[in-house]
Amino acid sequence: MGALAVHVARIARLRHPECAVPDEVRDCFAEMGTRSVELSPDGAEVMVSGDLTKRTPSRCVMTPSTPSIRHLFTMLIDHV
Secondary structure, three states, X not given: XXXXXXXXXXXXXXXXXXXXXXXXXXXXXXXXXXXXXXXXXXXXXXXXXXXXXXOOOHHHOOOOOOHXXXXXXXXXXXXX
């Protein structure tokens, strides 16, 4: 995760002051960020307590079948 953070920071600096996220996928990234923030308290609780029953039900997690994630994968595949 640290290497990914460094990579993202480098890309952001290279493109500054422009946004590093392309317009076509900006909504998807915003949704993923929102979902991550919503899920993070549950993840922290599980790590502190060690109690896996406190985890978020899988229906709340974004998966490859989530429409916005499918859109992101489609955009990536079309770009390659």
